Amino acid sequence: LDTSNSTSKNKFPDYFKFGAATASYQVEGAWNEDGKGENIWDHITHTNPTYVENEDNGDVACDSYHKYKEDVAMLKDLGVDYYRFSISWSRILPYGVTGSPVNKLGIEYYRNLTQELLDNGIEPMVTLFHWDTPEPLQELGGWPNPEMEEHYAYYARIVFEQLGDLVKIWMTFNEPKQTCLEGYGKGVKAPAFTTTGMADYKCTHTLIKSHAKAYHIYDEEFKAKQGGRVGMVIDTVWFEPASGSEKDAEAAERAIQFTYGWYGNPIILGNYPQVMIDRIDERSKQQGFAQSRLPKFSEEEVDYIKGTYDFVALNMYTANYAEWKEETDISDVGYDSDLNVHLFMDDSWEESASSWLRVVPWGLRKTVNWLSKTYNNPEIFITENGVSDRGGIDDPQRINFYREYLSNLVDAIVEDGVNVTRYTAWSLMDNFEWGSGYSEKFGLYSVDFSSPERTRTKKASADYYSQVISTRCLVDSCENNLCADNRK
Numbered sequence: 001l002d003t004s005n006s007t008s009k010n011k012f013p014d015y016f017k018f019g020a021a022t023a024s025y026q027v028e029g030a031w032n033e034d035g036k037g038e039n040i041w042d043h044i045t046h047t048n049p050t051y052v053e054n055e056d057n058g059d060v061a062c063d064s065y066h067k068y069k070e071d072v073a074m075l076k077d078l079g080v081d082y083y084r085f086s087i088s089w090s091r092i093l094p095y096g097v098t099g100s101p102v103n104k105l106g107i108e109y110y111r112n113l114t115q116e117l118l119d120n121g122i123e124p125m126v127t128l129f130h131w132d133t134p135e136p137l138q139e140l141g142g143w144p145n146p147e148m149e150e151h152y153a154y155y156a157r158i159v160f161e162q163l164g165d166l167v168k169i170w171m172t173f174n175e176p177k178q179t180c181l182e183g184y185g186k187g188v189k190a191p192a193f194t195t196t197g198m199a200d201y202k203c204t205h206t207l208i209k210s211h212a213k214a215y216h217i218y219d220e221e222f223k224a225k226q227g228g229r230v231g232m233v234i235d236t237v238w239f240e241p242a243s244g245s246e247k248d249a250e251a252a253e254r255a256i257q258f259t260y261g262w263y264g265n266p267i268i269l270g271n272y273p274q275v276m277i278d279r280i281d282e283r284s285k286q287q288g289f290a291q292s293r294l295p296k297f298s299e300e301e302v303d304y305i306k307g308t309y310d311f312v313a314l315n316m317y318t319a320n321y322a323e324w325k326e327e328t329d330i331s332d333v334g335y336d337s338d339l340n341v342h343l344f345m346d347d348s349w350e351e352s353a354s355s356w357l358r359v360v361p362w363g364l365r366k367t368v369n370w371l372s373k374t375y376n377n378p379e380i381f382i383t384e385n386g387v388s389d390r391g392g393i394d395d396p397q398r399i400n401f402y403r404e405y406l407s408n409l410v411d412a413i414v415e416d417g418v419n420v421t422r423y424t425a426w427s428l429m430d431n432f433e434w435g436s437g438y439s440e441k442f443g444l445y446s447v448d449f450s451s452p453e454r455t456r457t458k459k460a461s462a463d464y465y466s467q468v469i470s471t472r473c474l475v476d477s478c479e480n481n482l483c484a485d486n487r488k
């Protein structure tokens with residue numbers, strides 16, 4: 001990795017790109033406008049309003065469906081190189097299923113948004129799926145149903161055809177663990193099923209095959225003409241051994257294999273992590289299952305799935321300590337007992353507005369080093385990183401968060417030689433934070449959800465992030481940044 005053009009420890013290489021991110025259900029609104037079909041988040045918030053804090057929902061959200069030009073103006077003001085957003089499957093295919101009619105107005109919205117970005121010198125970076133499964137597909141069984149593979153392939157091909165002339169970086173899925181483990185295993189995300197230890201593994205199996213099929217469709221039918229790249233966004237927290245013991249080190253490695261490796265290993269190395277296969281096979285047998293609860297890839301599937309990535313993408317926010325645990329309740333069928341590691345956070349780590357998120361900047365450097373070591377130093381995009389608060393446009397905690405995490409990231413690049421080439425702030429603006437509704441705010445811009453205009457207001461952290469982007473340096477404060485060569 002040539003970082004010779006970085007003249008100081010705190011300076012990002014000139015090729016490095018900065019962006020900001022959102023996702024369709026979290027910002028668009030217009031939940032049933034212009035032909036859009038119902039998705040599982042529309043469904044769960046309408047049929048079970050108390051599922052989300054304050055009975056919030058994404059019916060209007062930030063109203064980006066109508067206000068996308070304002071969003072692009074904000075991105076322009078920030079000075080980002082790219083904008084990561086996601087496409088609502090049910091806006092393109094209201095019925096979801098293979099062969100169902102395309103909603104032209106849905107295509108038009110995404111072409112308008114993408115063209116607006118390009119007209120403003122901002123590169124679009126598009127996620128095909130950010131948790132908003134069309135409800136009709138869920139009612140046909142959703143992701144545990146192997147049929148989803150052909151429905152997803154049908155959707156992906158249409159999007160590549162209709163937007164591939166404008167979009168060159170595609171991400172098939174955002175954080176599939178949330179869809180599968182939290183959505184079908186633990187009930188904390190839609191569709192809120194709780195058959196962990198079975199449905200989460202079936203969901204993942206279908207999803208990984210769907211990803212591989214979309215990757216090959218792009219590779220065989222579009223890449224030559226469009227010249228784009230395809231990857232999958234996978235999230236993990238950093239797992240730090242709770243002590244220097246061998247057992248805790250093994251526990252930490254097992255934990256990241258069960259989170260990032262669950263998806264990263266199949267698409268990069270070809271199969272599930274060996275530790276997942278071994279543990280789930282053994283526990284399934286002891287529990288009296290005729291076959292493992294972890295589905296198997298056949299030899300040809302392994303070959304088909306292996307190498308289906310053009311970059312490695314990481315969403316990382318925080319860390320956990322990982323402590324080895326005695327094998328206890330063999331009878332419990334569930335992901336957590338298959339993993340069997342005690343995970344906890346350090347009370348000394350600074351809190352945020354999200355219970356699962358404490359500020360642990362050094363965890364980012366460790367995570368990208370782990371990716372580099374595990375997957376043979378691939379090109380890495382940070383596709384989400386950010387912190388939540390309860391609101392306000394003077395947000396020093398968010399400024400400190402970005403400075404500390406970016407400082408660790410530039411050290412990983414300049415000192416450790418990790419090949420990270422992009423960094424994406426989550427999020428451009430406050431938005432619908434899933435089960436927490438609008439109570440937890442991650443934006444560089446605030447949004448007034450009590451006004452029909454959904455007024456956007458720049459926060460102090462937006463000015464900070466703009467400074468970093470324009471100077472490529474971590475600024476201590478606006479007048480004196482940490483890079484001597486950049487001092488005016």
Ligand SMILES: O=S(=O)(O)CCCN1CCN(CCO[C@@H]2O[C@H](CO)[C@@H](O)[C@H](O)[C@H]2O)CC1
Nearest residue numbers: 023174175178188235315355356384426433442
């Ligand atoms: O509540 S519990 O403790 O029972 C379980 C929570 C654990 N989840 C929470 C969020 N998530 C990663 C972040 O999720 C990501 O980051 C953003 C901020 O959350 C979201 O808005 C994005 O849509 C998502 O991509 C992964 C882990």
